[in-house]
Amino acid sequence: MRLPMCVLALAAFTLAPAQEEEKEKDIDNPHHGKQEMVEAGRKLYLNSCSACHGPTGEGGRGPGLIKSGMIRGASNRRLFTTIKDGVRGSDMPPSTLDDGKIWQIVTFVKYLNAPAYETSAAGNADAGERLFFGKAGCVECHSIRGRGGVLGPDLSGAGLTRTYAHLRESLLNPDERPTDGYQGVSIQLKSGRRVEGVARNQTNYSLQVLDAKGGLHLLSSLDIEQVSFRKGSLMPGDYKTRLSKSEIDDLLAFLSRQVIRVPEKEK
Ligand code: HEC
Numbered sequence: 001m002r003l004p005m006c007v008l009a010l011a012a013f014t015l016a017p018a019q020e021e022e023k024e025k026d027i028d029n030p031h032h033g034k035q036e037m038v039e040a041g042r043k044l045y046l047n048s049c050s051a052c053h054g055p056t057g058e059g060g061r062g063p064g065l066i067k068s069g070m071i072r073g074a075s076n077r078r079l080f081t082t083i084k085d086g087v088r089g090s091d092m093p094p095s096t097l098d099d100g101k102i103w104q105i106v107t108f109v110k111y112l113n114a115p116a117y118e119t120s121a122a123g124n125a126d127a128g129e130r131l132f133f134g135k136a137g138c139v140e141c142h143s144i145r146g147r148g149g150v151l152g153p154d155l156s157g158a159g160l161t162r163t164y165a166h167l168r169e170s171l172l173n174p175d176e177r178p179t180d181g182y183q184g185v186s187i188q189l190k191s192g193r194r195v196e197g198v199a200r201n202q203t204n205y206s207l208q209v210l211d212a213k214g215g216l217h218l219l220s221s222l223d224i225e226q227v228s229f230r231k232g233s234l235m236p237g238d239y240k241t242r243l244s245k246s247e248i249d250d251l252l253a254f255l256s257r258q259v260i261r262v263p264e265k266e267k
């Protein structure tokens with residue numbers, strides 16, 4: 001169990017200089033990383049901004065505010081003034097909200113783009129770890145640090161490579177956030193055998209299927225009777241009712257701490 005701490009320390013170390021540099025000339029966001037301010041900002045955003053930037057920041061009349069390099073790199077000052085003053089010569093209007101509320105919106109917009117590791121998740125990561133490897137059953141499909149199943153993506157680096165919002169959405173509404181390369185499939189072979197798992201590689205002549213035990217099946221279209229692709233995600237869609245609010249927070253806190261870089265799985 002020493003390895004994760006090591007990697008955490010390293011990640012913190014390599015992130016530090018850039019942040020410190022920005023702090024010197026930038027102004028502080030008084031609400032930085034506070035979860036309740038993220039929620040307050042979300043409400044304001046839905047009222048004042050979502051008509052143009054989309055309810056989840058996906059964009060529309062205005063540019064997308066998620067996966068945005070501009071926002072990830074922007075200083076607090078730049079975001080604050082963009083939102084307060086608007087963008088002259090464009091549709092983006094100045095805001096009539098007071099400064100405190102604008103900072104709440106800045107906090108929310110930053111949160112949409114920061115790696116989960118940098119947001120201070122409310123839950124208890126240790127409790128989340130017990131849920132992940134125990135009662136919640138995540139480990140049946142997801143691996144962390146080499147331990148767990150293969151039907152879902154490896155989550156060892158989820159805290160660095162995913163935003164908190166993405167992790168939360170993936171957990172609560174898996175059907176709305178499908179990840180490429182993990183479509184569930186069930187195949188009836190002419191021999192009578194059935195193979196189930198996720199479809200990896202498909203051509204006109206063959207299909208590669210990874211099963212729950214990690215076995216890779218290369219199936220020729222000549223041997224296949226019928227292929228049924230699953231419409232929704234393989235991931236259970238009922239966690240938002242099956243888990244309590246605090247269990248959800250705990251799981252997200254645990255996932256946010258996962259910072260080991262893993263190479264993208266070969267497909
Ligand atoms: C009437 C539509 C509209 C509304 C309402 C609006 N925006 Fe915009 N926003 C835009 C447009 C259009 C741009 C692109 C401006 C340009 O040409 O650079 C923009 C740009 C931005 C940018 C810069 C993004 C980038 O990648 O350069 C941010 C940040 C932003 N808006 C945040 C907000 C926030 C937060 C709110 C709510 C307080 C808001 N906007 C309300 C239309 C809107």
Ligand code: HEC
Nearest residue numbers: 136137138141151152153167170177178179182233234235
């Ligand atoms: C039956 C298998 C299964 C179980 C159980 C399962 N997942 Fe998943 N999960 C998947 C698959 C498959 C995907 C990727 C494809 C998709 O999004 O449909 C996924 C996607 C995810 C993602 C998004 C990954 C990414 O690449 O961004 C997260 C986060 C996640 N799951 C967390 C969890 C957590 C936490 C649990 C336990 C509470 C859990 N999953 C239980 C199969 C599962």
